[in-house]
Amino acid sequence: GENVEQHPSTLSVxxxxxxxxxxxxxxxxxxxxxxxxxxxxxxxxxxxxxxxNVGEKKDQRIxxxxxxxxxxxxxxxxxxxxxxxxxxxxxxSIDNYGQNFVFGPGTRLSxxx
Amino acid sequence: xxxxxQSPRHEVTEMGQEVTLRxxxxxxxxxxxxxxxxxxxxxxxxxYFNNNVPIDDSGMPEDRFSAKMPNASFSTLKIxxxxxxxxxxxxxxxSSGLAGYEQYFGPGTRLTxx
Numbered sequence: 395g396e397n398v399e400q401h402p403s404t405l406s407v408x409x410x411x412x413x414x415x416x417x418x419x420x421x422x423x424x425x426x427x428x429x430x431x432x433x434x435x436x437x438x439x440x441x442x443x444x445x446x447n448v449g450e451k452k453d454q455r456i457x458x459x460x461x462x463x464x465x466x467x468x469x470x471x472x473x474x475x476x477x478x479x480x481x482x483x484x485x486x487s488i489d490n491y492g493q494n495f496v497f498g499p500g501t502r503l504s505x506x507x
Numbered sequence: 508x509x510x511x512x513q514s515p516r517h518e519v520t521e522m523g524q525e526v527t528l529r530x531x532x533x534x535x536x537x538x539x540x541x542x543x544x545x546x547x548x549x550x551x552x553x554x555y556f557n558n559n560v561p562i563d564d565s566g567m568p569e570d571r572f573s574a575k576m577p578n579a580s581f582s583t584l585k586i587x588x589x590x591x592x593x594x595x596x597x598x599x600x601x602s603s604g605l606a607g608y609e610q611y612f613g614p615g616t617r618l619t620x621x
Contacts, residue, residue: 426608428608428609428610430612435614436614436615437511437598437600437612437613437614437615438550438598438612439612440609440610440611443608443609483549483550487608489563493538493540493555493557493562493602493604493608493610494552494555494563495552495610496552497549497550497551498549499549500549500550
């Protein structure tokens with residue numbers, strides 16, 4: 395079955411710096427890759443996603459890149475702010491409906507003021 | 508919209524007792540998901556429904572776990588009998604197949620089995 399790895403497990407950056415989180419997946423049939431942000435005591439919330447027919451997507455300070463050949467995708471956060479501190483999860487969908495996700499283990503991001 | 512609603516938010520029970528977790532998805536959403544989150548295993552999909560029908564329950568750990576969706580606005584996840592290793596945060600999420608793949612998560616139920 396699908397296996398999603400995520401690195402690093404923890405990441406600390408200074409406010410204003412950039413943060414990069416990387417994920418790899420094993421199933422070449424996966425075609426949808428969302429990123430979720432989870433704040434303490436809350437459920438995960440989608441922040442950006444990318445489909446297999448797109449190589450890069452950007453939304454303000456957040457961008458995601460996808461390399462299908464290498465089976466990896468990355469989250470880039472620029473100009474980080476303290477409110478970006480949270481746990482970030484990548485995921486890959488393993489069915490044709492894009493609904494069955496396998497999540498990575500998560501990255502705890504701390505933005506230091 | 509109120510978002511996905513889960514109850515209770517916290518549940519403490521003794522080993523061997525029956526536990527029922529409840530979820531109300533976002534109105535109009537036709538997919539509903541139950542996840543379990545633990546430090547050791549991360550976020551795991553237990554089961555998901557489409558139009559109230561279970562599509563994939565391969566993540567349900569064992570027969571002690573069961574899930575139902577009697578109508579489009581309500582679902583339950585039941586554990587009977589509960590064990591200490593079932594302690595986790597259980598999330599319900601919903602999505603609309605027509606609107607794309609985004610899953611909206613509820614606030615979760617923190618279950619502690621002593």
